Amino acid sequence: MPRTEIDLTEEEARRLAEVAATSGRSVAEVIRDSVDLYLGNERTLAKERARKASGMFRSSVNDLGTNHDRYLAEDFDD
Numbered sequence: 001m002p003r004t005e006i007d008l009t010e011e012e013a014r015r016l017a018e019v020a021a022t023s024g025r026s027v028a029e030v031i032r033d034s035v036d037l038y039l040g041n042e043r044t045l046a047k048e049r050a051r052k053a054s055g056m057f058r059s060s061v062n063d064l065g066t067n068h069d070r071y072l073a074e075d076f077d078d
Contacts, residue, residue, distance in 0.1 A: 016031065
């Protein structure tokens with residue numbers, strides 16, 4: 001991965017650090033995600049976030065993997 005150096009204002013650096021801290025990501029990851037969004041790579045970004053979230057949560061529903069669409073539809077109908 002090529003390294004790039006950028007100059008930020010104090011405010012930009014502070015806000016980036018704040019976003020990184022509240023989202024549990026590094027400043028570099030926040031910047032890469034921002035570049036992906038700017039360049040129109042939303043699909044790549046969404047796939048990567050979904051991959052990282054996989055397995056992070058627990059559910060008492062035994063068939064969630066099979067019937068996730070049905071459960072989502074039920075939740076959105078509320």
